[in-house]
Amino acid sequence: MALAGVRVIELAGLAPAPFCGMILADFGAKVIRVDRTKVAMSMDTQARGKRSVAINLKTEAGRTLLRKLCVQSDVVLEPYRKGVMEKLGLGPRELLMENPRLIYTRLTGYGQSGSYATAAGHDINYLAMSGLLSRLGRSGEKPYAPLNLVADFAGGGLTCALGIVLALLERTKSGKGQVIDASMVEGAAYTGSFVWKSRSVGLWDRSRGENLLDSGAPFYDTYETSDGKHMAVGAIEPQFYKQLLQGLGLDAGELPPQMSFDDWPELRRLFTQRFASKTQADWSRVFDGTDACVTPVLTFDQVSSHPHNQERGSFVKDSSGDESPRPAPVLSRTPAEPGLGSNPDTGEHTVEVLAEYGFKSAEIEQMLAAGVVECNAVKAKL
Numbered sequence: 001m002a003l004a005g006v007r008v009i010e011l012a013g014l015a016p017a018p019f020c021g022m023i024l025a026d027f028g029a030k031v032i033r034v035d036r037t038k039v040a041m042s043m044d045t046q047a048r049g050k051r052s053v054a055i056n057l058k059t060e061a062g063r064t065l066l067r068k069l070c071v072q073s074d075v076v077l078e079p080y081r082k083g084v085m086e087k088l089g090l091g092p093r094e095l096l097m098e099n100p101r102l103i104y105t106r107l108t109g110y111g112q113s114g115s116y117a118t119a120a121g122h123d124i125n126y127l128a129m130s131g132l133l134s135r136l137g138r139s140g141e142k143p144y145a146p147l148n149l150v151a152d153f154a155g156g157g158l159t160c161a162l163g164i165v166l167a168l169l170e171r172t173k174s175g176k177g178q179v180i181d182a183s184m185v186e187g188a189a190y191t192g193s194f195v196w197k198s199r200s201v202g203l204w205d206r207s208r209g210e211n212l213l214d215s216g217a218p219f220y221d222t223y224e225t226s227d228g229k230h231m232a233v234g235a236i237e238p239q240f241y242k243q244l245l246q247g248l249g250l251d252a253g254e255l256p257p258q259m260s261f262d263d264w265p266e267l268r269r270l271f272t273q274r275f276a277s278k279t280q281a282d283w284s285r286v287f288d289g290t291d292a293c294v295t296p297v298l299t300f301d302q303v304s305s306h307p308h309n310q311e312r313g314s315f316v317k318d319s320s321g322d323e324s325p326r327p328a329p330v331l332s333r334t335p336a337e338p339g340l341g342s343n344p345d346t347g348e349h350t351v352e353v354l355a356e357y358g359f360k361s362a363e364i365e366q367m368l369a370a371g372v373v374e375c376n377a378v379k380a381k382l
């Protein structure tokens, strides 16, 4: 796999850092999640392919142990508020001094500088600060955050994984590590570059929810079908729009022009009426195989059995039978191989990992006895 041989220490976080770690693990990195001790269970649902070591970083011995792990690793990923790692004596200055090849990755909401740097926040706050949230939502309604996908995951975990891969690539030339300051505000804004840069061509001149791609246009929206399901319509270009009208049984000659903003409410009314006359399966039969850019809005229950996704094997089942998306993109020679075993329990691999990093049994026993580390005795192979 592409990242085989790369060792990552991921300090346990909420959502973006776990996703970043999962991407690295999916593509072959050995990812060790460092959990807190005395935690009943892990809430990391993105732990695929990772191992867990539980270390109490509030002890001197715990901090020394983490430093030793970082000396033998390529990447450390920390998701805490600015200053937390420095307070622990585990900041980039200390760790890079001991391992100059280390990629020290800091995934935060507001970045390592600026007046908000130490403030608590979540996806919705970062999205708001990126400017993007002001553009999301339907006409006449307040801004609406699309799950926590944009800042936490696209602008956060995914962008951060790109940063790590770039730093690893650069290290092959310089031999040096570096510090990555991944701010979710900036990652979200960067993800939204198209929106920023296409303002100059008037794509967003109208209010929120009244533009071409923000549910303003009737030919770029969703419609309810007679069985309470939905179809997604993305027929922007005139040649595709023509096929949409054909599929709906509408006569282009009797309709206002596609780009007449004033007529969009009337077109939407007509499309709504038409889509409500058949089931989702009926409409899929009408539009499959055309270029009308009309697709069913699949639920999680429907998605993996859709023929297209089945043909590509786009979803995988883990050992418990739970389905999830397979890693993307697909690399032809070195594709990702997602771990399909169960997620690691907190501290499940403490003994195994420490032994792998060269600690002697007696040292490990001592740390266990002192509560510096914990090992989940139920699942761990002691």
Ligand SMILES: C[C@H](CCC[C@@H](C)[C@H]1CC[C@H]2[C@@H]3[C@H](O)C[C@@H]4C[C@H](O)CC[C@]4(C)[C@H]3C[C@H](O)[C@]12C)C(=O)SCCNC(=O)CCNC(=O)[C@H](O)C(C)(C)COP(=O)(O)OP(=O)(O)OC[C@H]1O[C@@H](n2cnc3c(N)ncnc32)[C@H](O)[C@@H]1OP(=O)(O)O
Residues within 6 Å of the ligand: 011, 013, 014, 015, 016, 034, 035, 036, 037, 043, 055, 056, 057, 058, 079, 080, 081, 082, 084, 087, 088, 107, 108, 109, 119, 120, 121, 122, 123, 124, 148, 152
């Ligand atoms: C919208 C999303 C988040 C969605 C996630 C949800 C799925 C979960 C959110 C709340 C969860 C529930 C809740 O926790 C209550 C229950 C708990 C129970 O265990 C499980 C069920 C729960 C209902 C639980 C269920 C789910 O998990 C939730 C619903 C996001 O937007 S995520 C993005 C968040 N932002 C960032 O990541 C940006 C960077 N980070 C930060 O800004 C801060 O970390 C943050 C997120 C604001 C949290 O601040 P906090 O004050 O809590 O922490 P920090 O200041 O960062 O300091 C960390 C301290 O922890 C110490 N520490 C770390 N590791 C160790 C260790 N191994 N040993 C000892 N100590 C450790 C560290 O030293 C710091 O200590 P100090 O405070 O003393 O400096």
